[in-house]
Every structure is written in structure tokens, then in C-alpha cells.
Amino acid sequence: MLAPSLLSALTLVSAAAGALAATADQWRGRSIYQVVTDRFARTDGSTTAACNTADRVFCGGTWRGIINKLDYIQDMGFTAIWISPVIEQIYGNTDEGEAYHGEFPLLGYWPKDYYTLNPNFGTEQDLNDLVTALHDRGMYVMVDIVVNHFASWGDGSIPYSELVPFNNSSYFHKKCWINWSNQASVEQCWMGNGQVPLMDLDTENTYVVNTLEAYIADFVKEYSVDGLRIDATKNVRKDFWPGFCKAAGVYCQGEVWSNDPSYFCPYQNVMDGLHNYPIKEYAASAFQTSKGSLTNLVSVASKLTNQCKDVSLLGSFMENQDNARMGSLTTDMARLKNYAALNIFSGGIPVVYYGQEQLLTGASDPNNREALWLTGYPTTGANLVAYFTQLNTLRNAISTRGKDKGFLTAKPIYKTLSASVLSVRKGNMLLALTNAGSGAAAKVTADGFGVGVKLMDVLACEETRAGWKGELPFWIGAEPKLFYPKALLAGSGICGL
Structure with a gap:
């Protein structure tokens, strides 16, 4: 990755990035397939390479592997993919495992160097080839990023000098562990534990803010990124995000893990979209059994429509890397089809977690990060591949035809x-x-x-x-x-x- 010109080039780069990028309005019509890069497909195309999720180590998925399986994704009607963070992370097998994905219970992503790519996933050419292959197909790419913190491991002193570009403790908030019931603590204290502390960036520091804005503008331009998934959005002060997303010049979808619309919705005032956690959590409960409350789901959906700026720009999902798969909640195929239909047609931008179509059953981290290649990628039989294909085909047809121009922006x-x-x-x-x-x-x-x-x-x-x-x-x-x-x-x- 190119070194940034930082502050002097921020304005020029940001303008260029904006000229290349897809807008939030253009993302409304997309259907996103979320890929955990290490677990989706290998360069060698193996469908037998071992991957024990309990080991919490890299299993060999790559950007080249994703390129080789784009037909599988596109044939299901998906028009965009979201990939794991691409930057270099800390290495070594910590007490929480390796940084194959960078998230474990109570932990976040584990950055070490913003300007170096993760060699486990491939080369700079591989990443560029992936983006080109997607754009050649008319598909968008969303990249997962984290700007809330950096990571270290071990119980000794933190090697700040090895972190890039923030190589001094003065760029970080002073050490304190998060009290999740206190918003100031959520924004300024550290996630992680004594073995893998996640040092919280001081996003009140002008140099830090300007450097992050310059970095993201340069990153988006260099790799022709169409959108960003922003990790740990609620762990950074709200008024940081408008400048950051403006510098990026692309659609930003943030992670605000809360099922309370009154807490959740204000974050859409500072970026384009959010992962729709309120719908996801109430839907998971509502359709798990016949005793689930549809009334509660309707209630939270109504609150979101009334309180959020634009629910059509929220990311609609039923599974992700942090939450139990629907296949772990029920084995009833009819209920799984209801989850799938709601996933695609709940009112926002659909986000389908890799393997949901194969009825994977991981209940929680790390079990919900299975290697998809071990399924063999079947497109027929006891799975939801054909069903997701049907759902996406219908949504794509409705949303792209001139006869129903208001579909995408209509409030559900x-x-x-x-x-x-x-x-x-x-x-x-x-x-x-x-x-x-x-x-x-x-x-x-x-x-x-x-x-x-x-x-x-x-x-x-x-x-x-x-x-x-x-x-x-x-x-x-x-x-x-x-x-x-x-x-x-x-x-x-x-x-x-």
C-alpha cells in the first residue's frame, strides 16, 4: 500500500476518491454477500483443507480464492461483496488465537500497520485484481475497516514504536477498561484484556483525526473501494464520523451493536447507514419458534422508521461474524426461508453472511466462522442457494426497472x-x-x-x-x-x- 501524503494531500485525494466512488443512493439497490476472507475460498481451490474453528488460526482463505469463486456469489444474484479488513495485524498465536479475522469475544480488530496489507490474504496485486474482477462484473466492493484502536499482545509493555502510523503512546487514550454502561468510557477506554489489549486511539487529537482522514481518502482512491464497513462505530465520538466519511467519499455503513432505536438511530445522523441490529435481534427471536413475538418485531420496526434518518440505507442482516447463525437457532427449513426472505426484503440493503445459504450452524464465535470450502459449494440439494437466488432475482428486477422507481426509497x-x-x-x-x-x-x-x-x-x-x-x-x-x-x-x- 502506498504511504500517505497525509495532511497536504487530503483535499486533493478526497476529491478524487469522491469522483470514483459509488454513492449511498447507488448502494440502495445492491445486495451484499459478506465474506470472511480467511474462511471463504483458498487459492488452491481445495475443498478438503482442514479448518478447525476451535483452533482460532488462519485457515488459508485468500483474495485470489474469492476471485475464483465470484461466479458462485454472482449467480445467487448478489451485486456486492464485503470483505474482511485488509491491513496488517499483529501476528502470533495469542491466548485468543491468531488474527485471522481479528475478532473474539469482547475484542475488536487487531491493526498493527495501516499501510501494509495482510500477507495471509495475498499481495497488493491480488487485492487489486479482486476489485477489478468485481467491477468488471458490475459489482461493488465494501472493505471492513477499524479506526477505533490498534492492538498488542502479551502482558509486557506495548511496543508503540512498531505501530504505523501512530507510533507513540501520546496518540492513544490512557489505559482504562471499558465500562459498557458509561458512554464516555465506551468512547475513550480500551477493549480487550491483559493478553490482547486494544489501545484506543485518541480521536480528539487533531493530528490523529487529520491523519485518519488522509489515510482513508488515500486508501479508497488507491484500491477503488466502493464502500466501507466501519467497525466499532459507537466506540468513537459521533462528531468524528462526518469528517471521516466525507474524506472517504464513499458509502459508510457502521456497526452500532444495540437493539434500542433511541440509542441506535442517532448514529445515522453522522454516517450513511448502519447494520440493522434492532431488526436482526428481534427477528431472530420472533421466528425461532412459534412462540416468538411478532408484535415486538413490528414495534421495533416502527420505531426505527420513525426515529432513523433513512431506514432504506440500513444494512439488513440475520447472521454475521459476531452472532449465531440462523441454522443454530432452528433446523426447520420453513423458518429458515422466512429468515432469508426477511433478510432480503426487510426494507434496507441486504447483507447475507457467507455460508447462510449453506445452512451452516455455528452458534457463536469462533464456531460461526466455518470454512465454506468444506461444504463443496453445492448449488442444489438441502441448502438455500436456489432460494437466495430467487429472492435476489426478484429484488434486483423490482429495484432496477423503471416501473417501480419508488421501491428502494419507500419506508417499510x-x-x-x-x-x-x-x-x-x-x-x-x-x-x-x-x-x-x-x-x-x-x-x-x-x-x-x-x-x-x-x-x-x-x-x-x-x-x-x-x-x-x-x-x-x-x-x-x-x-x-x-x-x-x-x-x-x-x-x-x-x-x-
Whole structure:
């Protein structure tokens, strides 16, 4: 990676980065496949190379491996990928394992040198080739970054002189361990433990702020990055982020791990989007069993719509590197399809964690970071590959056709239709979901359609019609239904139209 020109070049580089970058509005129509680089695909294409998640070590996934499996991702209808942090991290097998991904319980990413790439993942040419391969396919790339802290390991003194570019303790907050109930402590104290402390950058320091802004502008320009996933967003003061994201000149989606909209939503005032943790956490509970509360999910969704700046720019996810996979919550295929449909059509930008389509079952770190190559990447059989392909195809068709220009920006409206059925309306689309599980069926009624309008359940390609009051009575079994006006599908190829 090129060394930065830092402050003197900030304005010039930032302007160049902005000219190359995809906007937040352009990201609305994307569907993102999240890749843990070390666990997705190897350069040698092996599907048998051992990877024991309990060992917490590098297993050999690379950027070249991702290039070789882009067909697998794109064929499922994904139009962007999010990759793990690319910078050099601390090395060695700590008491928390190696920095193959850099996150473990109560820990964050483990940076050592911003200007050197992680050699475990490949060369600078490999990373450039990955970005080029994505752009040649019309796909975007989102890179995971961390600017909250650096890392060290061992219980001795911290080798600040080895950190790049912040090689002095004066660039960091004084050591204190985070008290998660105190926001000032969350922003200024350290994550980690005595063995792997994460030294918190002093983002009140003008030199630190200016250097970070210059770095990210240079990074985005050098690698033609389209978007950023920002780790530990809530661990940095809010008013740091507008300048940083402006310098980057790309869509920023931050991690604010909270299911409380009143705490969560204000962070969207300082960057484009956030991972939608409130929906994720309430949905995981709502569809895990037939006793899950759909009412609570509807309530939090309504609060988000009312309190967040723009829910269409939130990242909609059901799994990620820090949370249990849906396959660990239930083995009921119908419920897993409900999770998948909500993942893609919940109202924001879909983010699907690698392996979700293969029904991986890791319950928590490190078990939820399995090596995908051990599945063999099957596209048929007992998995959700075909289902995610169908869902993405439908969303891509609806969002890119001129007949429904308001779909992407429309605010989602959640509503309970019964104790076991809820609907998500977004523009002209209505998604019906149920937590009843396999073998169940119920009759419910949705409303708000045009009088007598013809509708297609595009998941089953079955036609129906709204009544003279705009109401739609329908039976729903254990799997989702997705209703859309038939007239708007003309020429789309969906359901033969």
C-alpha cells in the first residue's frame, strides 16, 4: 500500500476518491454477500483443507480464492461483496488465537500497520485484481475497516514504536477498561484484556483525526473501494464520523451493536447507514419458534422508521461474524426461508453472511466462522442457494426497472396479520411471513391494495386479486409469500411475464 501524503494531500485525494466512488443512493439497490476472507475460498481451490474453528488460526482463505469463486456469489444474484479488513495485524498465536479475522469475544480488530496489507490474504496485486474482477462484473466492493484502536499482545509493555502510523503512546487514550454502561468510557477506554489489549486511539487529537482522514481518502482512491464497513462505530465520538466519511467519499455503513432505536438511530445522523441490529435481534427471536413475538418485531420496526434518518440505507442482516447463525437457532427449513426472505426484503440493503445459504450452524464465535470450502459449494440439494437466488432475482428486477422507481426509497411498514403472521409492505410489494413452522397454515387478510388489482405471489407464481375494498385474503402455509402487482411485472420475465 502506498504511504500517505497525509495532511497536504487530503483535499486533493478526497476529491478524487469522491469522483470514483459509488454513492449511498447507488448502494440502495445492491445486495451484499459478506465474506470472511480467511474462511471463504483458498487459492488452491481445495475443498478438503482442514479448518478447525476451535483452533482460532488462519485457515488459508485468500483474495485470489474469492476471485475464483465470484461466479458462485454472482449467480445467487448478489451485486456486492464485503470483505474482511485488509491491513496488517499483529501476528502470533495469542491466548485468543491468531488474527485471522481479528475478532473474539469482547475484542475488536487487531491493526498493527495501516499501510501494509495482510500477507495471509495475498499481495497488493491480488487485492487489486479482486476489485477489478468485481467491477468488471458490475459489482461493488465494501472493505471492513477499524479506526477505533490498534492492538498488542502479551502482558509486557506495548511496543508503540512498531505501530504505523501512530507510533507513540501520546496518540492513544490512557489505559482504562471499558465500562459498557458509561458512554464516555465506551468512547475513550480500551477493549480487550491483559493478553490482547486494544489501545484506543485518541480521536480528539487533531493530528490523529487529520491523519485518519488522509489515510482513508488515500486508501479508497488507491484500491477503488466502493464502500466501507466501519467497525466499532459507537466506540468513537459521533462528531468524528462526518469528517471521516466525507474524506472517504464513499458509502459508510457502521456497526452500532444495540437493539434500542433511541440509542441506535442517532448514529445515522453522522454516517450513511448502519447494520440493522434492532431488526436482526428481534427477528431472530420472533421466528425461532412459534412462540416468538411478532408484535415486538413490528414495534421495533416502527420505531426505527420513525426515529432513523433513512431506514432504506440500513444494512439488513440475520447472521454475521459476531452472532449465531440462523441454522443454530432452528433446523426447520420453513423458518429458515422466512429468515432469508426477511433478510432480503426487510426494507434496507441486504447483507447475507457467507455460508447462510449453506445452512451452516455455528452458534457463536469462533464456531460461526466455518470454512465454506468444506461444504463443496453445492448449488442444489438441502441448502438455500436456489432460494437466495430467487429472492435476489426478484429484488434486483423490482429495484432496477423503471416501473417501480419508488421501491428502494419507500419506508417499510410492518404489521401483524395474526399471532403467527406479519406483513412487510415496501412500496408496491407485500411480504408475508410466518413463524408457525413446517406443516402449519393460516388464513389472513392484508389491505391497502388498489381495488380489484391483480397480484402475483412471485415466490410461487400464483395469481390472485384484491377485493373491492383493496383487501387481500389469502392462505399462508409455513413459507413466505411475496405479492406484487401483476401489471408492474410485464416484460420482467418473472413468472413468465
